[in-house]
Amino acid sequence: MHITQETAERHTLAILVDNEPGILARIAGLFTARGYNIESLTVTDISEDDRISRITIVTSASAHVMEQIIAQLDRLVPVHKVTDLTVLGAHVERELALVKVAGKGEQRIEALRLADVYRARVVDATTASFVFEVTGGTEKIDKFVELMREVGLVEVARTGIVAISRGSEAA
Amino acid sequence: MTEKSGADILIEALTDLGVEVVFGYPGGAVLPIYDALFKQKRIRHILVRHEQAATHAAEGYARSTGKPGVVLVTSGPGATNAVTGIADALMDSIPMVVITGQVPTALIGTDAFQEADTVGITRHVTKHNYLVKDPARLGATIHEAFHIATSGRPGPVVVDIPKDVQVATAKSVKYGTIEHKTYRPQVKAEPSLIEAAVDMIAAAERPIFYTGGGIINSGPGASQLLRELARITGAPVTSTLMGLGALPASSPQWLGMLGMHGTFEANMAMNKADLIVCLGARFDDRVTGRLDAFSPHSRKIHVDIDRSSVNKNVRVDLPIVADCGRAIEDMVRVWKSRQYPKPDLSDWWNRIEGWRATRCLDFPEGGTEIMPQRAVRALCAATKDRAPIITTEVGQHQMWAAQHFDFESPNKWLTSGGLGTMGYGLPAAIGAQLGNPKALVIDIAGEASIQMNIQELATATQYRLPVKIFILNNQYMGMVRQWQELTYESRYSESYSDSLPDFVKLAEAYGWKGIRIERPDQLDAGIADMLAHDGPVMVDCMVAQLANCFPMIPSGAAHTDMILQANEVSGTMDDEAKALV
Numbered sequence A: 001m002h003i004t005q006e007t008a009e010r011h012t013l014a015i016l017v018d019n020e021p022g023i024l025a026r027i028a029g030l031f032t033a034r035g036y037n038i039e040s041l042t043v044t045d046i047s048e049d050d051r052i053s054r055i056t057i058v059t060s061a062s063a064h065v066m067e068q069i070i071a072q073l074d075r076l077v078p079v080h081k082v083t084d085l086t087v088l089g090a091h092v093e094r095e096l097a098l099v100k101v102a103g104k105g106e107q108r109i110e111a112l113r114l115a116d117v118y119r120a121r122v123v124d125a126t127t128a129s130f131v132f133e134v135t136g137g138t139e140k141i142d143k144f145v146e147l148m149r150e151v152g153l154v155e156v157a158r159t160g161i162v163a164i165s166r167g168s169e170a171a
Numbered sequence B: 001m002t003e004k005s006g007a008d009i010l011i012e013a014l015t016d017l018g019v020e021v022v023f024g025y026p027g028g029a030v031l032p033i034y035d036a037l038f039k040q041k042r043i044r045h046i047l048v049r050h051e052q053a054a055t056h057a058a059e060g061y062a063r064s065t066g067k068p069g070v071v072l073v074t075s076g077p078g079a080t081n082a083v084t085g086i087a088d089a090l091m092d093s094i095p096m097v098v099i100t101g102q103v104p105t106a107l108i109g110t111d112a113f114q115e116a117d118t119v120g121i122t123r124h125v126t127k128h129n130y131l132v133k134d135p136a137r138l139g140a141t142i143h144e145a146f147h148i149a150t151s152g153r154p155g156p157v158v159v160d161i162p163k164d165v166q167v168a169t170a171k172s173v174k175y176g177t178i179e180h181k182t183y184r185p186q187v188k189a190e191p192s193l194i195e196a197a198v199d200m201i202a203a204a205e206r207p208i209f210y211t212g213g214g215i216i217n218s219g220p221g222a223s224q225l226l227r228e229l230a231r232i233t234g235a236p237v238t239s240t241l242m243g244l245g246a247l248p249a250s251s252p253q254w255l256g257m258l259g260m261h262g263t264f265e266a267n268m269a270m271n272k273a274d275l276i277v278c279l280g281a282r283f284d285d286r287v288t289g290r291l292d293a294f295s296p297h298s299r300k301i302h303v304d305i306d307r308s309s310v311n312k313n314v315r316v317d318l319p320i321v322a323d324c325g326r327a328i329e330d331m332v333r334v335w336k337s338r339q340y341p342k343p344d345l346s347d348w349w350n351r352i353e354g355w356r357a358t359r360c361l362d363f364p365e366g367g368t369e370i371m372p373q374r375a376v377r378a379l380c381a382a383t384k385d386r387a388p389i390i391t392t393e394v395g396q397h398q399m400w401a402a403q404h405f406d407f408e409s410p411n412k413w414l415t416s417g418g419l420g421t422m423g424y425g426l427p428a429a430i431g432a433q434l435g436n437p438k439a440l441v442i443d444i445a446g447e448a449s450i451q452m453n454i455q456e457l458a459t460a461t462q463y464r465l466p467v468k469i470f471i472l473n474n475q476y477m478g479m480v481r482q483w484q485e486l487t488y489e490s491r492y493s494e495s496y497s498d499s500l501p502d503f504v505k506l507a508e509a510y511g512w513k514g515i516r517i518e519r520p521d522q523l524d525a526g527i528a529d530m531l532a533h534d535g536p537v538m539v540d541c542m543v544a545q546l547a548n549c550f551p552m553i554p555s556g557a558a559h560t561d562m563i564l565q566a567n568e569v570s571g572t573m574d575d576e577a578k579a580l581v
Helices: A023-033 A063-074 A106-117 A138-149 B006-016 B028-038 B051-065 B077-091 B118-125 B135-150 B163-167 B191-203 B213-217 B220-233 B264-272 B324-337 B346-356 B372-386 B396-404 B425-435 B449-462 B478-487 B503-509 B520-532
Strands: A009-018 A040-045 A052-061 A079-084 A091-102 A121-125 A129-136 A153-158 A162-165 B003-005 B021-024 B044-047 B069-073 B096-102 B128-131 B156-162 B169-171 B207-211 B237-239 B254-257 B275-279 B299-304 B318-321 B389-392 B441-446 B468-473 B513-517 B537-542
Touching: A009 A023, A009 A063, A009 A162, A023 A052, A023 A063, A023 B118, A052 A063, A063 A079, A091 A138, A106 A121, A106 A129, A106 A138, A129 A138, A138 A153, B003 B006, B006 B028, B006 B135, B006 B163, B006 B169, B021 B051, B021 B425, B028 B069, B028 B096, B028 B163, B044 B449, B051 B069, B051 B077, B051 B096, B051 B425, B051 B449, B069 B077, B077 B096, B077 B118, B077 B156, B096 B118, B096 B135, B096 B163, B118 B128, B118 B156, B128 B135, B135 B156, B135 B163, B135 B169, B156 B163, B191 B275, B191 B299, B191 B318, B191 B324, B207 B220, B207 B264, B213 B220, B213 B324, B220 B324, B237 B264, B254 B264, B254 B396, B264 B346, B275 B324, B299 B324, B372 B396, B372 B441, B372 B468, B372 B520, B389 B396, B389 B425, B396 B441, B396 B468, B396 B478, B425 B441, B425 B449, B425 B468, B441 B449, B449 B503, B468 B520, B503 B513, B503 B537, B513 B520, B520 B537
Parallel strands: B021 B044, B021 B069, B069 B096, B096 B156, B128 B156, B207 B237, B207 B275, B237 B254, B275 B299, B299 B318, B389 B441, B441 B468, B468 B537, B513 B537
Antiparallel strands: A009 A052, A009 A079, A040 A052, A091 A129, A091 A153, A091 A162, A121 A129, B003 B169
């Protein structure tokens, strides 16, 4: 007997939740308990009065499972709203990475040149290292990190994806 | 304004919410609450003998009365023992509020004595849960917990209260109706969807109503409305295990239960229908059998209060998110306003009568042995004038009770459907008896299941509850044995009930009456003895050891591949079927 799996599609969800203790565990636990996967998860307070957080989750699932994920999230008591930005259409996705590179001589100059091409900013510098700050879509960050590997990559920190719909309306 | 302790605020909130009975067990982390309980007269505390039983008793109370069940247990093992019953209530949508004690806030996270992360452990077996760290928030939290437990799709809510929060004081506030900022269950259906549903029912040639526990949860009115909907449309009705009693078993339109141990006519009608109207059920795997062969030619309407139940297992053509009682009421009104005549379904009914003619629930008589099905029918016949409340444990006896006991009204059938918890029946019967002091309450049990919460015999004795236990004793974990017979060529691995107690003596040791029935000619008299005794009675009814529960749709099979007779059993299954539950 073999176990078969459905083909999955990548979706970005924006979830508005009450800022209550345990809410992140509730959401992350829902994903593990029901066998959904999380590719990326970010969460921060976004309200004036510290009451509402916005969680951005990137997941991949079949259309059928996606419908379930949204319904399951929506029925959690502290959840205000779940939006599937991928289905909604045009939206902007960004993540930020801090990339530490160490090296000397030509390697160092090459790192700076590449950083310039990728519009990465130098946020820390020593005679032997740089820390670059770079923002963009996941692919761009992936590519930048890959290039940095060749010029002395030491460490990477990434935020995961945040996303928002295009246009004047809230999603 | 005077301040009150957290414990007093809790008791005040429970009193204001109309709580009459609390099922619980004291311990270190709830002593302040128990002291507050001691000083009041409005709420009755029922001392169980194990916290799991408190949760099942609360379920039995809730299911039989329609009111939420309330549980009070201590921290650590008190809370973890309650987890099974909480999970059971979640699966079967039973309104329940569980108050758990917790170590003082300053000790949380230090591995203190009897500390457990109760909100963490119960997060995924509750509809919602809370850790209350401020006595000023306690009253509002309790009110909110009841609102969430009882509205929308009902379920269990846990409120974890650290001991210092029970002792600390705060202003006591009165609370009115809860307007939750995010939680707003949809109870009223979109009118256009109701109209579409009514048109589909009117146009169908082979319609069937497939009803579930949602109708029971919606209240007795929903069952009355279902009867009206069935009457005006003339369509057959089947139901899940959880929905038995919504339509009277004596109705000519009643096909019996559907699913794995459902009737031939119910499953065949589901398979051949051109329209399935699912009301408050959730297309559970026990009901659908093999999904790709489930009712292949039908259009499907699904009314459910929980949007996540819609399209979860089976894609439907017309999903309606609403309380099913309200939706049925709307359907009846629209049907009447459109002056639809009762459709002519005589061809459809002719086919159904053909399936009924197989008499799938018939069973061979056992000669000198009592057939378990016969015992259930005898019990049903002897008690039908008293509209008994029946609880069960889990296994063959549960399915025989579902098949052979005729339920004429809702809230009379209490069983662990979704989680399938052995040990549910006795505490549930205790809870039901407390909620219905005058009712005849019988736990139809198996000899294995009953031992899982046997300690509750003492609870019934203490509170003089005249509950009856009727054990179908076949000396096997019968359903396990049946599956081993069907799937593993009768290799009965660990399914024999060895070293059984003498149930009659055991009953007597707890102050119960004990009766043993061993032969068919003792059956009616034994039942009459049980009913004549006004205290608790445990009947040990010895039944045919190797009887199987049929009809049965083996796992992974379609509705049309039902096993009707023992001689159709092959004894093996392929790996795909073996991997299914």
